[in-house]
Amino acid sequence: MRIIRTIAELRSELDARRAEGAIRHGFVPTMGALHEGHLSLVRAARAESDVVVLSIFVNPTQFTEAADLDGYPRQEAADAALAEAAGVDLIFAPEAAELYPAGFATTVHLAGPLTETLEGAKRGAAHFDGVATVVAKLLLAVRPEAAYFGQKDAQQLLVVRRMVTDLGIPTRIVACPTSRDADGLARSSRNVRLSAAEREQALAIPRALDAVTEAVARGETRVSALARAADAILDAAGIRPEYLAFVTPDHLAPVGEVTGPVLCAIAARVGAVRLIDNTELVPASPRTADTKE
Ligand code: AMP
Numbered sequence: 395m396r397i398i399r400t401i402a403e404l405r406s407e408l409d410a411r412r413a414e415g416a417i418r419h420g421f422v423p424t425m426g427a428l429h430e431g432h433l434s435l436v437r438a439a440r441a442e443s444d445v446v447v448l449s450i451f452v453n454p455t456q457f458t459e460a461a462d463l464d465g466y467p468r469q470e471a472a473d474a475a476l477a478e479a480a481g482v483d484l485i486f487a488p489e490a491a492e493l494y495p496a497g498f499a500t501t502v503h504l505a506g507p508l509t510e511t512l513e514g515a516k517r518g519a520a521h522f523d524g525v526a527t528v529v530a531k532l533l534l535a536v537r538p539e540a541a542y543f544g545q546k547d548a549q550q551l552l553v554v555r556r557m558v559t560d561l562g563i564p565t566r567i568v569a570c571p572t573s574r575d576a577d578g579l580a581r582s583s584r585n586v587r588l589s590a591a592e593r594e595q596a597l598a599i600p601r602a603l604d605a606v607t608e609a610v611a612r613g614e615t616r617v618s619a620l621a622r623a624a625d626a627i628l629d630a631a632g633i634r635p636e637y638l639a640f641v642t643p644d645h646l647a648p649v650g651e652v653t654g655p656v657l658c659a660i661a662a663r664v665g666a667v668r669l670i671d672n673t674e675l676v677p678a679s680p681r682t683a684d685t686k687e
Contacts, residue, residue, distance in 0.1 A: 395478040397470075397485045401535045404486050408445065408536065411483075416444035421538035421565075422482075423529060426450035427467035427583035431573035433480045435542040438570050440481040447536050448477050449486040451493065456524030458517045462668070467583055486536065493531055502526040507646045508556055512659060513549050513670070516636050525550055526557050533563050541565050546572040546580050548657055548672045549646065572671070574600065580671045592665040598631030599660050602638075603673040606658050610675045615652045620675075628662065636661040636668075643674055652677050 398404045408419060420443030422435045432448075439446045450473055457463035470487060477485055501523050503509075509522040533541060543551045555567050573581050578600035579593065588596060602624040609623055617640045624638055640649050643657040652675050659672035 395474070395482055395485065397474060397487055399488055400492055401488070404447075404484070404535055407484060408447070411445050417539075418442065418444045419536065419538045419540075420446050421533070421536045421541040422446070422448045423532050423541065423543075424448060424450055425452045425466065425583065426473050426487075427469055427586070428473045428476045429573075429581045429583060429585075431544055431546065431581035433476065434573045435544060435570050436477065436480040436482055438568060439540065439542050442540065445483045446481055447484045447486055447538065448482045449488075449532055449536070451486075451488060451528070451532075453493075453524055453528040454490060455494070455527060456521050458521050461666075465587060465666075467586055486532075493528065500527065502530045502557060502561075504553055504556055504560075508549070508552050511549075511641070511646050512637060512639055513661065516661060522550075522553050526553060529554055530557060530561065530563070533558070533565050538565050540568050542568045542570055544572060545569050546582070546671065548643070548659060552644070552646065578604070580669075582669065584667050584669065587667045588664060592667065595631050595633065596664045596667075596669055598628050598633050599662060599669060599671050602627040602660065603658060603671060607673055607675060610652055611678050613678045615677060617650050617652065617656075620652070620658070624658075624660070628660075633662045633664065636663065640675075 398407060420439030422439050424432050436446060436448060450470065452466050452468065454463060474485060503523050504526055514522050543554055545551065551569055558565055558567055575581060577597055579596055605623050605627055606620045609620055614620060621638055628635055639659045641647060641657050642649060643655050649656055656675040657672055658675055661670045
């Protein structure tokens with residue numbers, strides 16, 4: 395496995411692989427501090443690619459808080475070992491100046507609810523500008539046949555899908571399910587910054603999502619009732635969410651009733667760490683009428 399720092403070197407390596415007949419290139423963009431969630435994306439890429447490229451880049455432009463950027467875990471040597479064991483062929487780990495050279499002046503901006511609600515509303519418009527711009531740059535550098543993203547960042551996934559469609563980038567975007575620790579907490583590079591007590595507290599987030607899922611399975615459709623149930627669980631753990639949203643999974647439009655698929659998304663601070671999680675709700679199938687002989 396090679397670690398590559400420049401776009402020029404990456405291009406020539408990938409061109410060489412293509413010339414040898416390795417034509418299906420799968421790409422997993424990350425900010426490093428790899429965990430099982432990232433590796434599940436790598437495995438999905440490995441299963442359908444000849445060459446798997448993983449990028450590690452803590453993208454400064456998508457951070458809206460300096461402390462979050464400064465405190466973001468960085469561990470390239472450990473990441474390289476994990477990536478290699480999971481089947482990565484090439485790591486692309488550029489310096490910031492490689493992606494944003496002096497004079498850099500372009501921003502990829504998506505308008506509308508996909509970027510302006512939920513994370514966009516809380517973290518500011520700069521967040522998704524940063525995400526869209528860096529993902530566009532990475533996709534143009536790697537030119538993969540497929541790129542793999544986690545459903546954990548459901549809104550990011552929608553933003554990437556929209557951008558790829560709008561700009562005509564010829565990459566298939568593959569969504570991968572959220573990977574969780576045994577206790578239910580969604581895996582995140584930021585989890586290492588939780589104390590044991592905060593981690594315990596954070597478990598209220600998946601518990602709230604589970605409670606909502608179970609209520610929907612029992613036939614509850616009113617978002618007001620679902621939100622009350624989730625809020626009660628978060629409140630009991632001392633968590634005041636930044637948002638607890640019930641929205642359409644494709645357009646992030648708020649809903650009042652779960653009559654079709656609904657994305658339930660939570661963002662909350664636990665101690666100094668900001669966590670996000672979500673689940674897709676599917677209404678209970680209407681009971682089929684008893685059939686009489
Ligand atoms: P990050 O390094 O946090 O920017 O994440 C890189 C990619 O890994 C994104 O597509 C994330 O959605 C995905 N990812 C992060 N955590 C998880 C998880 N727990 N399960 C599945 N995918 C994840």
